[in-house]
Amino acid sequence: ATPGPPAAHPTGLPAHVHTLVIGAGFAGLCTAIKLDEAGERDFLVAERGDDVGGTWRDNTYPGAACDVPSQLYSFSFAPNPHWSRSFSPQPEIQAYIQRVAETSGVLDRFRFGCALEDAAWDVDAQRWQVRTTTGSLTADVLVSAAGALSDARLPDIDGIDSFAGEVFHSSQWRHDQDLTGKRVAVIGTGASAIQIVPEIAERVAHLDVYQRTAPHVIPRRDRAYTALEKAGFAHVPGLQKAYRTAIYWARESFVPAFVWDSRIAAPARRAARLNIERGIADPELRAKVTPHFELGCKRVLISNDWYPALAREDVDLVTDRIERVTPRGIVTADGTEREVDVLVVATGFLATDLPIARHIRGRDGVTLAEHFREHGMQAYKGATVHGFPNLFFVVGPNTGLGHSSMVLMIESQVAYAVDALRAMRSRGIGAVEPTAQAQRAWNDDLQRRMRRTVWSSGGCSSWYLDAHGRNVTLWPRTTYTFRRLTARFDPAAYVAVPAPSTDRKVP
Numbered sequence: 199a200t201p202g203p204p205a206a207h208p209t210g211l212p213a214h215v216h217t218l219v220i221g222a223g224f225a226g227l228c229t230a231i232k233l234d235e236a237g238e239r240d241f242l243v244a245e246r247g248d249d250v251g252g253t254w255r256d257n258t259y260p261g262a263a264c265d266v267p268s269q270l271y272s273f274s275f276a277p278n279p280h281w282s283r284s285f286s287p288q289p290e291i292q293a294y295i296q297r298v299a300e301t302s303g304v305l306d307r308f309r310f311g312c313a314l315e316d317a318a319w320d321v322d323a324q325r326w327q328v329r330t331t332t333g334s335l336t337a338d339v340l341v342s343a344a345g346a347l348s349d350a351r352l353p354d355i356d357g358i359d360s361f362a363g364e365v366f367h368s369s370q371w372r373h374d375q376d377l378t379g380k381r382v383a384v385i386g387t388g389a390s391a392i393q394i395v396p397e398i399a400e401r402v403a404h405l406d407v408y409q410r411t412a413p414h415v416i417p418r419r420d421r422a423y424t425a426l427e428k429a430g431f432a433h434v435p436g437l438q439k440a441y442r443t444a445i446y447w448a449r450e451s452f453v454p455a456f457v458w459d460s461r462i463a464a465p466a467r468r469a470a471r472l473n474i475e476r477g478i479a480d481p482e483l484r485a486k487v488t489p490h491f492e493l494g495c496k497r498v499l500i501s502n503d504w505y506p507a508l509a510r511e512d513v514d515l516v517t518d519r520i521e522r523v524t525p526r527g528i529v530t531a532d533g534t535e536r537e538v539d540v541l542v543v544a545t546g547f548l549a550t551d552l553p554i555a556r557h558i559r560g561r562d563g564v565t566l567a568e569h570f571r572e573h574g575m576q577a578y579k580g581a582t583v584h585g586f587p588n589l590f591f592v593v594g595p596n597t598g599l600g601h602s603s604m605v606l607m608i609e610s611q612v613a614y615a616v617d618a619l620r621a622m623r624s625r626g627i628g629a630v631e632p633t634a635q636a637q638r639a640w641n642d643d644l645q646r647r648m649r650r651t652v653w654s655s656g657g658c659s660s661w662y663l664d665a666h667g668r669n670v671t672l673w674p675r676t677t678y679t680f681r682r683l684t685a686r687f688d689p690a691a692y693v694a695v696p697a698p699s700t701d702r703k704v705p
């Protein structure tokens with residue numbers, strides 16, 4: 199059994215807290231642990247769900263597993279000797295997060311079932327006025343650790359509300375729905391769908407997979423760890439670290455293929471082609487699954503059983519455009535109606551219009567969502583936003599990765615925020631925000647680097663890009679570089695928050 203939050207978990211909110219963290223996934227948990235280690239004991243973590251884990255608590259669909267090696271997909275300060283495989287399944291990751299939370303000694307400061315409704319910067323009091331679903335409080339500092347892929351993007355398909363069967367999103371899997379013997383449709387062929395389809399294909403009566411864009415899928419080099427390796431992880435000092443270091447640098451070496459020259463990815467392209475040839479014999483189906491954009495432009499997917507699943511007799515890959523949904527099924531542009539009992543929408547997440555931004559209001563009274571709409575979703579070092587004093591992001595704009603583990607970025611961002619709090623205390627500063635100039639320079643450089651990446655020029659559209667085609671989600675350099683650039687809080691890029699009409703420089 200995996201540990202969950204204690205039964206007698208505290209629920210009340212104080213009138214004031216120094217630091218309020220929103221979200222209890224990898225990012226929020228890391229923030230809490232590092233704040234506590236730094237002696238910043240006056241903090242709370244508000245989590246809308248009923249447990250830690252974030253995306254790994256929510257995404258419980260059949261086949262859910264990580265596509266980043268387990269050794270990297272864990273905190274550097276909490277190695278996990280219990281990984282059973284080189285790529286961990288979701289239940290192991292969730293159990294790991296729960297174990298780290300249980301042993302961290304900080305869980306008493308988590309408030310579950312507590313969703314942020316509104317956080318507004320109070321210019322006079324120089325603090326956040328916060329309303330949550332379980333009460334109000336004030337906070338000196340707000341840390342948004344609410345995740346970048348946390349809220350489902352539901353497809354805007356005509357008639358979908360009229361469907362008479364069950365419809366659900368991949369991240370809200372209906373475990374009460376037994377799919378055995380049912381006719382099922384899956385919309386989408388992203389990272390979620392390619393894990394779901396092979397798992398459910400065996401038990402459903404018939405499966406229709408709706409593909410709008412064929413993705414690149416390379417083999418999943420996954421294996422169970424041997425008993426010897428597992429014993430080594432538990433008992434040989436440094437062994438797990440050695441695995442982690444080797445995988446870390448191997449992953450960093452992928453970056454040039456994304457940002458310099460996609461020709462470097464030729465071996466991966468070959469592997470993707472062979473994956474199709476191995477999995478599918480039918481030339482017509484092979485043609486349908488062959489991507490028509492540069493590898494890496496969308497997230498590179500890994501699977502050994504996606505193509506064999508599509509090749510099954512009882513699975514149809516539908517590439518005609520979806521026209522509408524009827525009470526009975528899906529009608530495509532050619533007029534065909536395919537009847538189904540259950541509709542799974544694996545259509546991704548609100549990544550470029552972060553829902554949390556609608557709930558945060560800066561010193562000028564505008565919401566972060568409005569601010570992002572006007573200026574683009576951007577921050578200084580992915581962490582702080584001009585006009586929004588004492589707000590720190592963990593997993594902020596342009597901190598996502600196409601090549602390695604988000605946990606590495608999370609640790610860097612948390613270290614930056616914690617160092618900022620230390621610097622503010624030692625300099626007697628109540629509130630900081632980045633200067634407009636520092637934020638502009640950071641983002642100009644970032645977008646200049648973006649122009650030559652495969653994400654911008656690879657001939658695809660993806661969730662990495664906003665409505666203007668600007669990449670506002672990914673970090674275009676190595677995680678090592680990010681850690682170096684965010685190693686210390688840099689007061690020169692900040693102003694002490696202006697009292698209503700002054701713009702004092704940080705002393």
Ligand code: N01
Nearest residue numbers: 263264265353386387388389390391410411497544545546
């Ligand atoms: O979502 P996606 P996801 N009609 O946005 C299609 C992480 N993740 O949940 O490509 C028809 O990638 C859409 O089509 P198109 C990972 O970072 C990690 O799969 O836009 N189709 C696409 O095929 C990942 O990148 C793991 O043309 C519609 C799909 O739905 C991110 O989460 C596992 C449509 C959406 O793909 C998101 O992955 C899972 C419409 N109206 C997720 N709207 C692992 O670590 C959308 N689509 C393994």
